[in-house]
Amino acid sequence: MTYAVTRARTPSTGEVLMTGNVWTASRAPMAEIIAMALRTQLGGCLVLPTLGIDWARIAKLGTGAATTARATILAGLSQYVQSGQITGLSVDVTVTQGDRLEYAVAYRDPRATTLLRTRITGAI
Amino acid sequence: MAFTARTRSQIRDQLLGYWSAEYSVRGETLLTSEGSDAYLLASQIGVIEEALDAQAVQVSRDILPDQASTAALERFGVVYGIPRPVGTYAQLTAQVEGFAAFTFYVIPANTQASATDGTLYDVTTASVTTDINKHATIALTAVAIGVGGNRSVGAVLTFQTAPAGLNATVSVLSCVPAVGPATDEVYRSVLLGRLRDRPASGNRSDWRSWVTSYLGTPVAAAYVYPLLKPPAVPPGVGTTGTLGCVTVVAVGPAQGDSFVNTRILPSDDLSSRAVGMPLPHIIDYINGDRTIAGVPTVDGYQLRPVTMGPDGDNWTVETPDTFNTFCELTLVLSGAFAFPWAGTMFTEPTSTNTSLVVLGDQTAKEGLSALVLPVTPDARGNYRQVTLGNATYSAPNTTFDQTLDPVGSPANYTYVYPAPPNWNLIRLAVFAFFDSLAPGDTSPASRWPADGQDGSLYQSSLAAAVIAVPGVLSCTVNLPATNLTPIEKTIYTLSTLWVHA
Numbered sequence: 253m254t255y256a257v258t259r260a261r262t263p264s265t266g267e268v269l270m271t272g273n274v275w276t277a278s279r280a281p282m283a284e285i286i287a288m289a290l291r292t293q294l295g296g297c298l299v300l301p302t303l304g305i306d307w308a309r310i311a312k313l314g315t316g317a318a319t320t321a322r323a324t325i326l327a328g329l330s331q332y333v334q335s336g337q338i339t340g341l342s343v344d345v346t347v348t349q350g351d352r353l354e355y356a357v358a359y360r361d362p363r364a365t366t367l368l369r370t371r372i373t374g375a376i
Numbered sequence: 377m378a379f380t381a382r383t384r385s386q387i388r389d390q391l392l393g394y395w396s397a398e399y400s401v402r403g404e405t406l407l408t409s410e411g412s413d414a415y416l417l418a419s420q421i422g423v424i425e426e427a428l429d430a431q432a433v434q435v436s437r438d439i440l441p442d443q444a445s446t447a448a449l450e451r452f453g454v455v456y457g458i459p460r461p462v463g464t465y466a467q468l469t470a471q472v473e474g475f476a477a478f479t480f481y482v483i484p485a486n487t488q489a490s491a492t493d494g495t496l497y498d499v500t501t502a503s504v505t506t507d508i509n510k511h512a513t514i515a516l517t518a519v520a521i522g523v524g525g526n527r528s529v530g531a532v533l534t535f536q537t538a539p540a541g542l543n544a545t546v547s548v549l550s551c552v553p554a555v556g557p558a559t560d561e562v563y564r565s566v567l568l569g570r571l572r573d574r575p576a577s578g579n580r581s582d583w584r585s586w587v588t589s590y591l592g593t594p595v596a597a598a599y600v601y602p603l604l605k606p607p608a609v610p611p612g613v614g615t616t617g618t619l620g621c622v623t624v625v626a627v628g629p630a631q632g633d634s635f636v637n638t639r640i641l642p643s644d645d646l647s648s649r650a651v652g653m654p655l656p657h658i659i660d661y662i663n664g665d666r667t668i669a670g671v672p673t674v675d676g677y678q679l680r681p682v683t684m685g686p687d688g689d690n691w692t693v694e695t696p697d698t699f700n701t702f703c704e705l706t707l708v709l710s711g712a713f714a715f716p717w718a719g720t721m722f723t724e725p726t727s728t729n730t731s732l733v734v735l736g737d738q739t740a741k742e743g744l745s746a747l748v749l750p751v752t753p754d755a756r757g758n759y760r761q762v763t764l765g766n767a768t769y770s771a772p773n774t775t776f777d778q779t780l781d782p783v784g785s786p787a788n789y790t791y792v793y794p795a796p797p798n799w800n801l802i803r804l805a806v807f808a809f810f811d812s813l814a815p816g817d818t819s820p821a822s823r824w825p826a827d828g829q830d831g832s833l834y835q836s837s838l839a840a841a842v843i844a845v846p847g848v849l850s851c852t853v854n855l856p857a858t859n860l861t862p863i864e865k866t867i868y869t870l871s872t873l874w875v876h877a
Contacts, residue, residue: 299419
């Protein structure tokens with residue numbers, strides 16, 4: 253059992269994972285929040301406008317796209333660092349194949365029993 | 377208990393608290409931090425619930441008329457059968473010209489005249505007799521309620537069909553302006569008043585409602601005296617404690633700065649005002665012989681109980697009787713509002729409208745403000761404020777040239793007082809005080825509504841009203857010399873008002 257109960261979602265789409273008629277509890281509660289933020293355009297969630305990453309400001313074909321993307325992701329997730337919900341946040345961004353921007357977010361959940369870092373990857 | 381709406385964040389926090397408690401019972405901790413699944417779900421519900429709370433607040437206000445919205449007020453009016461007061465009809469007098477002097481002309485029934493904008497007026501005068509100039513005066517009532525019927529003096533109206541012998545156009549001489557529909561606040565007070573004192577079967581609230589709803593002339597208030605039999609020959613007190621009788625005193629709008637006492641309603645809905653006398657148009661309306669606008673009708677609705685006759689023996693609607701009282705005030709004024717000169721002056725009989733002659737050498741008062749009493753007053757309170765003109769002393773009198781500021785031929789041997797800079801505000805305060813006085817009550821008291829007063833004129837209340845004027849530090853009421861309590865149906869009115877140091 254984890255330190256807190258929350259629903260598990262498919263990382264890429266956000267669909268709630270079900271077991272029969274019952275939703276599945278996530279084994280990494282903080283990862284659900286971070287993944288939710290990474291799936292959301294900043295300002296797109298009307299009930300919590302501060303949720304999300306400002307993906308729109310990243311020009312993938314522009315000069316310094318990787319640097320901009322890293323800074324943007326860090327900015328979007330910094331609120332969780334400031335609130336103490338995650339520590340050791342790091343973001344790596346790589347531009348591949350011209351217009352594919354791959355990112356990897358790693359952090360430590362201080363409330364979790366494991367000391368391992370959680371790593372979330374994605375691409376836009 | 378009033379319902380208090382919650383904000384979306386309050387609702388969210390309440391939900392999260394409730395859900396967390398439920399999980400705690402199961403030995404689990406719900407993730408509720410910002411951005412969590414539960415947090416977002418509670419936030420979404422909060423948005424919806426906030427709107428529902430706001431609607432609930434409005435519903436809680438709308439269930440009673442004291443705080444209801446406009447639409448809900450209208451619905452109360454429909455349910456209780458109390459429509460929003462729609463306003464009054466404009467009442468005009470106009471000058472007609474006949475083909476000949478000293479000639480009698482009949483104006484057919486249903487004759488109408490129209491203004492240039494198409495506004496129609498019913499001519500309520502049945503016949504006229506022209507004067508030496510071939511002129512006569514007719515009365516007209518706007519067909520439609522509201523301010524659209526108001527006309528300025530001199531406006532030209534045209535008969536739809538000119539009566540035989542009269543010119544087709546008439547010129548407006550006077551206008552009793554109409555007022556528009558009642559505001560929400562006025563309508564609310566009407567509804568609340570009717571709910572608290574429900575009219576039924578000719579009770580006192582019925583009588584007040586009938587009188588105040590009359591639109592032929594603006595009725596500001598009506599006071600009902602149950603069991604008060606009208607006098608055989610008005611004006612008079614009548615007979616108290618008479619079963620089956622009722623007297624209603626109708627009071628017009630506040631007089632304010634007008635020289636005409638508008639609290640005395642006109643018996644003809646126009647200008648004929650007499651104290652303590654019946655108001656035949658309103659009586660006709662209650663009998664069903666006139667419309668609510670004061671126009672004669674043969675198919676009106678009789679309002680009075682069938683057990684009461686129409687002749688006014690047992691009931692009447694009349695103007696209040698009045699008791700004129702002098703008002704002399706001794707004032708202490710602040711430096712900024714000090715009296716412009718000290719003492720008084722005394723008028724001599726040789727004064728005219730443009731020449732003020734006073735006893736003694738008063739030349740030092742040239743150019744200062746003064747109060748004089750015209751022999752025929754033309755302003756409420758009688759005293760007129762003037763600026764003293766060029767002064768010439770010829771023993772034993774001083775003559776002020778009042779060509780530029782006429783003094784209205786001052787009454788002989790009367791005092792002239794200094795007029796303080798806040799004289800006009802003092803006047804208006806005294807006027808408002810007198811306009812607030814209700815007609816007197818019977819003994820024992822029976823007048824309804826009581827309105828929290830029995831019509832008494834208390835010196836302390838008058839002084840308080842004057843002290844409220846900027847610049848007045850204290851006020852001593854010399855006249856009236858004592859507190860005054862009027863007899864039934866009588867209001868105290870202001871005769872002459874003057875002030876001094």
